[in-house]
Amino acid sequence: MQLPSTFDALVEEANHLNLYKKLVHQLNKDFLLANLDLDFHEDILPSSLKLLLHEAVYKLIQEKFADYLNLLYIIDVPEKAIKSLQGDDTIKLAEEVSFLILRREWQKVWFRNCY
16 A cells, blocks of 8 residues: 555545545544544534644644544554654644644555555
8 A cells, every 4th residue: 555645646546536524533533542622623624624634733732742642552653753843833733743643543544445
């Protein structure tokens, strides 16, 4: 499996395989497992999903760092990928982490669909 390198490529592939709603559902499921009160509607536009997820991750980094770490653990975002990010700009960091979250969720949905 070749992982998408951009948000747009990820959404395009999810839509092409008719798995976008499952991606949103998986994201909701993992946020619920992390005890975070964030629920995306299954018909959310990709641009809105990106914006809301970015905002949520930013708030977690700023205000609830332990919950942020718990979310990354539950979603199973690779620690190596997180450590390779630059932490100078929190807004940029939150954007990059949001993409890593979506990419990991996409992996789960894709594998479940294929196997």
